[in-house]
Amino acid sequence: MTSGFCLRAGAAVAAVAGLGFLAACAPQLDRIELAVQDGRDEVAALRAENRRLAQEVTALGELARLESESGEETDAQRAMKLSQVSARLDQLIQKMDDNAAYLRDLSARVDLLATRSGIPTLGEYKPPQPRDESVAAELPEEGRSIYQAAQLDRSRGNVELAREGFREFLERYASSELGDDARYWLGDLAYGEQDWADADAQFQRLLADVPGTPWAAAALLKRGYCLQELGRPDEAKAVFRDLVARFPDTNEAALVRDQIE
Numbered sequence: 001m002t003s004g005f006c007l008r009a010g011a012a013v014a015a016v017a018g019l020g021f022l023a024a025c026a027p028q029l030d031r032i033e034l035a036v037q038d039g040r041d042e043v044a045a046l047r048a049e050n051r052r053l054a055q056e057v058t059a060l061g062e063l064a065r066l067e068s069e070s071g072e073e074t075d076a077q078r079a080m081k082l083s084q085v086s087a088r089l090d091q092l093i094q095k096m097d098d099n100a101a102y103l104r105d106l107s108a109r110v111d112l113l114a115t116r117s118g119i120p121t122l123g124e125y126k127p128p129q130p131r132d133e134s135v136a137a138e139l140p141e142e143g144r145s146i147y148q149a150a151q152l153d154r155s156r157g158n159v160e161l162a163r164e165g166f167r168e169f170l171e172r173y174a175s176s177e178l179g180d181d182a183r184y185w186l187g188d189l190a191y192g193e194q195d196w197a198d199a200d201a202q203f204q205r206l207l208a209d210v211p212g213t214p215w216a217a218a219a220l221l222k223r224g225y226c227l228q229e230l231g232r233p234d235e236a237k238a239v240f241r242d243l244v245a246r247f248p249d250t251n252e253a254a255l256v257r258d259q260i261e
Helices: 002-069 075-115 141-155 159-173 179-192 196-209 216-229 233-246 251-260
Strands: none
Touching (some): 159 179, 216 233
16 A cells, blocks of 8 residues: 555656656747747848849949940049949958858758757757868869859859759769769758758658768758658658668767657
8 A cells, every 4th residue: 555655656746747847848948949930030031131142243243344344434433443343242252151151050050959959059060061072083174163163152152053053963973973962962952941842852862872972861861850841750750760770870860869769
């Protein structure tokens, strides 16, 4: 009798403690949800700003061309105007580069906030970085130029140009050493724009075409997130299990381990 009473009392205490723990967690979860939304809003604002900056760069480039061809002003006047336009172009390009770097860090933080039980630091998880392009030594010059231009556009936030570049590269050099890199970055661009279906398709194709790709862990992680966003939680969990089984010691596995246990 005493033993049974103790067990029931212990269970009651545990239940009360559990409720207290959940109550204590609720404000933190609310803060995390707000932080995720704030981060996504900031990502959207930065992308919009980068689009405006790109438009202004294009307009200034056209203005510089017109000024250089104008015959109605003195050389000194044209030189002054061109100098002003050139200085503004430099400022805009630097701003776009700064925005792109901050955007990558901010996106990494939003990913973490959405999947972890605490608010992490920006440096806790870094998204994959482009591989050393020396692996493409056997590519023809045209292939290297297409790939490098796409990477430059990606780093500057020129999403559409980067997408076009990676697609062109895959049309011509899909079987090259950088073919899986281009496929990964195509998926990553779609992921950054929250086009979950296209991102999932790109990551799935990458994993099917090149099972041994060094991007496998990152592709599995983001594919699982895409499936969650698409309302397919069981498939997402299966992908996360595959990730943890194949790459148990990676940062990507650490991010999702608590979701499958």
